[in-house]
Amino acid sequence: MKNDIRMRGFVKRHDIDQVLDILKKRLGKTDKIKINFGDSFGFVLAEDIVSDINVPSFRKSTMDGYALRAKYTFGASLTNMLELKMIGTQHVGENKDFVLGDNECVRIKTGASIPKNADAVLMAEYTEKIKNRIKITGSVSPGKNVSQIGEDVKKGEKIFKKYHRIRPQDIGVLASIRENKIDVYRKPTIALIVTGDEIVDLNKKPEKGKIVDSISPMLKALAKKYGYELKFKGILKDSKKIIKEKITECNEDIILVTGATSVGETDIIPYIVSEIGELIVHGITMRPGSPMGLGFIKNKPIFLLPGHPVAAMICFDRFVYSALLIMQNLKPDLPYKKVKGILTRKVASALGRTDFARVKFANGKIQPIRISGSSILTTMTKSDGFIIIDKNTEGLDEESKVEVYLYE
Amino acid sequence: MKNDIRMRGFVKRHDIDQVLDILKKRLGKTDKIKINFGDSFGFVLAEDIVSDINVPSFRKSTMDGYALRAKYTFGASLTNMLELKMIGTQHVGENKDFVLGDNECVRIKTGASIPKNADAVLMAEYTEKIKNRIKITGSVSPGKNVSQIGEDVKKGEKIFKKYHRIRPQDIGVLASIRENKIDVYRKPTIALIVTGDEIVDLNKKPEKGKIVDSISPMLKALAKKYGYELKFKGILKDSKKIIKEKITECNEDIILVTGATSVGETDIIPYIVSEIGELIVHGITMRPGSPMGLGFIKNKPIFLLPGHPVAAMICFDRFVYSALLIMQNLKPDLPYKKVKGILTRKVASALGRTDFARVKFANGKIQPIRISGSSILTTMTKSDGFIIIDKNTEGLDEESKVEVYLYE
Numbered sequence: 099m100k101n102d103i104r105m106r107g108f109v110k111r112h113d114i115d116q117v118l119d120i121l122k123k124r125l126g127k128t129d130k131i132k133i134n135f136g137d138s139f140g141f142v143l144a145e146d147i148v149s150d151i152n153v154p155s156f157r158k159s160t161m162d163g164y165a166l167r168a169k170y171t172f173g174a175s176l177t178n179m180l181e182l183k184m185i186g187t188q189h190v191g192e193n194k195d196f197v198l199g200d201n202e203c204v205r206i207k208t209g210a211s212i213p214k215n216a217d218a219v220l221m222a223e224y225t226e227k228i229k230n231r232i233k234i235t236g237s238v239s240p241g242k243n244v245s246q247i248g249e250d251v252k253k254g255e256k257i258f259k260k261y262h263r264i265r266p267q268d269i270g271v272l273a274s275i276r277e278n279k280i281d282v283y284r285k286p287t288i289a290l291i292v293t294g295d296e297i298v299d300l301n302k303k304p305e306k307g308k309i310v311d312s313i314s315p316m317l318k319a320l321a322k323k324y325g326y327e328l329k330f331k332g333i334l335k336d337s338k339k340i341i342k343e344k345i346t347e348c349n350e351d352i353i354l355v356t357g358a359t360s361v362g363e364t365d366i367i368p369y370i371v372s373e374i375g376e377l378i379v380h381g382i383t384m385r386p387g388s389p390m391g392l393g394f395i396k397n398k399p400i401f402l403l404p405g406h407p408v409a410a411m412i413c414f415d416r417f418v419y420s421a422l423l424i425m426q427n428l429k430p431d432l433p434y435k436k437v438k439g440i441l442t443r444k445v446a447s448a449l450g451r452t453d454f455a456r457v458k459f460a461n462g463k464i465q466p467i468r469i470s471g472s473s474i475l476t477t478m479t480k481s482d483g484f485i486i487i488d489k490n491t492e493g494l495d496e497e498s499k500v501e502v503y504l505y506e
Numbered sequence: 507m508k509n510d511i512r513m514r515g516f517v518k519r520h521d522i523d524q525v526l527d528i529l530k531k532r533l534g535k536t537d538k539i540k541i542n543f544g545d546s547f548g549f550v551l552a553e554d555i556v557s558d559i560n561v562p563s564f565r566k567s568t569m570d571g572y573a574l575r576a577k578y579t580f581g582a583s584l585t586n587m588l589e590l591k592m593i594g595t596q597h598v599g600e601n602k603d604f605v606l607g608d609n610e611c612v613r614i615k616t617g618a619s620i621p622k623n624a625d626a627v628l629m630a631e632y633t634e635k636i637k638n639r640i641k642i643t644g645s646v647s648p649g650k651n652v653s654q655i656g657e658d659v660k661k662g663e664k665i666f667k668k669y670h671r672i673r674p675q676d677i678g679v680l681a682s683i684r685e686n687k688i689d690v691y692r693k694p695t696i697a698l699i700v701t702g703d704e705i706v707d708l709n710k711k712p713e714k715g716k717i718v719d720s721i722s723p724m725l726k727a728l729a730k731k732y733g734y735e736l737k738f739k740g741i742l743k744d745s746k747k748i749i750k751e752k753i754t755e756c757n758e759d760i761i762l763v764t765g766a767t768s769v770g771e772t773d774i775i776p777y778i779v780s781e782i783g784e785l786i787v788h789g790i791t792m793r794p795g796s797p798m799g800l801g802f803i804k805n806k807p808i809f810l811l812p813g814h815p816v817a818a819m820i821c822f823d824r825f826v827y828s829a830l831l832i833m834q835n836l837k838p839d840l841p842y843k844k845v846k847g848i849l850t851r852k853v854a855s856a857l858g859r860t861d862f863a864r865v866k867f868a869n870g871k872i873q874p875i876r877i878s879g880s881s882i883l884t885t886m887t888k889s890d891g892f893i894i895i896d897k898n899t900e901g902l903d904e905e906s907k908v909e910v911y912l913y914e
Contacts, residue, residue, distance in 0.1 A: 153883075154717065155714070155717075189703065190704040190715070191702070191705075191716055192703075193713060193714045207772060209702075211714060211715040250884050257884070257887065258887070263914075265727075265913055266724050267883065267887055268887050270815045270886070271720070271886075273708055273718055274717070278709070294598065294599070294617075295597065296598040296618070300684060300686065301686070305601060306563070307564060307598070307599055307618065307619040310684060312679070312682040315677045315678065316677050316678035316681070318544065319544075322547055323548075323674055360616070364598075407675075407678045408675075435843040435844075436843075474657070475658055475679050478679075479665065479673075479679050506673065
């Protein structure tokens with residue numbers, strides 16, 4: 099196997115979609131865990147959520163006014179004021195058991211419980227109060243201004259389906275149906291190993307020929323942005339023994355290794371993966387990111403990320419983030435907002451290769467920054483986002499309509 | 507003042523833009539703090555970042571091949587192979603001081619330092635190696651496959667301007683220019699006080715007339731989603747004394763109080779704010795959210811959020827999130843992705859009022875869910891997002907083109 103890889107180079111490059119298909123087929127789901135609903139933002143449900151209760155659980159007023167029986171208001175107007183007798187006040191949170199007689203009403207606040215035999219609430223605006231005598235200048239039909247039992251959520255109703263990802267408002271509903279503990283899929287964890295004899299820690303001043311590690315802080319921030327934890331395992335020398343040991347030690351769900359992923363004789367990571375697991379993908383039809391690899395070690399995915407920061411970030415967004423989503427039963431979409439725009443000038447691209455071209459906004463149009471040179475990290479910081487030039491497209495003309503994925 | 511508010515109701519409602527203008531005028535900026543660049547994701551720079559160094563700091567190869575002087579390759583081809591002498595190998599991270607003589611070259615790896623007097627790199631593909639004699643079948647021009655000093659970042663170059671919000675790729679650049687500590691604006695903190703005699707903690711079974719607190723877990727998750735910390739100060743009874751004391755105790759930058767914000771006699775929060783500070787806004791031309799208020803206590807903003815969860819969330823997104831951004835010198839945009847679509851049916855709205863109407867996707871079109879009833883929390887969970895119906899628009903017709911802000 100060793101010599102095979104070394105001699106053939108990237109013999110069979112995979113397309114982006116093929117890599118995503120492999121991920122969909124091969125990745126297992128993370129296990130189910132029980133967590134407090136209040137901590138569940140961003141987690142994916144591992145169960146259907148069915149409400150045990152009605153919300154609201156009692157009939158309540160949606161207005162400030164008088165709870166009454168609608169029929170005693172019929173015909174009331176400014177020129178034909180009717181009169182009701184107020185028998186008490188129901189504040190919010192109170193539970194006085196009023197029973198209305200004929201032509202009786204109860205002063206009621208928004209959100210307060212409605213007397214058993216009341217069927218509507220007349221807004222305070224249509225009344226005049228003289229001690230406990232209420233003159234009314236308007237009428238209501240039955241049900242008016244009353245929130246019925248189960249109007250928001252019915253007992254037995256399925257509120258969320260399995261695989262739904264929890265949003266803040268969902269947490270509001272989980273609270274209101276008093277769902278304290280819920281089953282979710284554990285979020286996958288990520289290990290990152292940076293390799294390269296030339297790479298030194300930021301705190302060491304690099305000698306000539308060496309560079310500081312910019313990938314680990316960047317990928318750590320990227321993982322955090324998406325709500326995941328990335329554990330940095332250190333910068334390793336290009337030693338097969340050391341790297342193999344470190345890979346074997348990782349307990350995380352996904353392993354990332356950067357550097358030494360290409361086809362040169364010092365590109366040792368593909369061999370290591372072949373030896374202790376399977377190397378499925380080596381080389382993809384994408385730029386930047388073409389030397390990326392994907393393997394599995396005991397069914398755990400290992401991504402061979404390019405050592406160039408720009409390529410590493412794009413591969414993380416396109417493949418590692420997708421793996422995180424797939425392992426939680428989510429669709430592997432790119433994590434960026436999109437806007438449409440018009441290109442200021444043509445962008446070249448090769449047939450059979452998908453290009454991620456960095457662009458910026460210039461006078462309301464989309465200006466390509468540079469698509470060659472995956473090592474130029476400032477193309478990422480000077481750009482507002484990127485466009486994707488499909489593998490079936492041989493570049494884009496000036497004035498083409500494009501969709502920009504926004505870096506924010 | 508007390509009776510004024512009570513009697514006049516919402517005499518002068520503010521428009522959304524007026525409230526945003528007040529926030530822009532009145533809010534101070536948070537103080538500057540120094541943090542590790544690696545922890546700076548999502549923070550806003552309080553200084554320009556200027557690089558002290560060149561990146562790369564040495565000339566390096568962008569390819570695997572041979573470092574040489576270009577002129578000795580001129581004319582080389584498959585039919586006219588030229589020969590060079592290899593005088594050694596430069597691996598990545600190494601710093602051997604090679605000096606090339608005439609017709610000499612050095613084996614070089616991607617990322618390795620180029621000999622002083624080499625001016626190009628010939629890719630390994632165009633060579634044949636027999637011991638230390640290298641036959642070349644192609645030519646290169648000076649500068650080819652060489653990354654020049656300062657090509658990515660020049661010494662003295664301004665990399666980021668003050669007020670730039672740090673993204674993951676920016677952290678990569680901060681690492682590469684070895685910027686360890688940076689000045690950023692502290693993220694504003696938020697205090698939340700929930701009021702209402704009817705509201706009980708989730709862990710208590712609510713008696714008839716009471717409801718569980720769904721707002722605090724929801725707003726906590728919302729703040730977390732946006733990268734901020736919300737400190738929940740508890741559920742308070744509708745007691746002026748207790749609420750006033752709690753508000754006065756809050757050390758956070760922004761105070762949120764939910765409930766009792768309207769114009770009824772039990773709506774005590776507006777009076778409290780008027781007493782211990784200024785109540786600037788009370789009532790806005792927006793639905794849901796119309797009873798919202800905004801005041802300042804010792805120049806600190808206090809938001810009076812409606813007690814209805816849906817209205818509270820929309821007010822948080824539109825105003826509280828904007829305040830967070832403004833306090834860090836950012837533009838107060840809504841935090842949602844947008845997509846365009848066509849309405850399935852007409853939506854009514856009143857002139858002079860901005861409506862946030864929840865919608866969902868149905869057969870590729872946009873279906874309005876319900877725009878009345880701010881207490882129906884499930885309209886938020888059943889919807890895919892919302893559309894905004896401007897105050898100058900009297901509803902939208904069937905088949906109207908709309909922009910949907912996506913809940914995700």
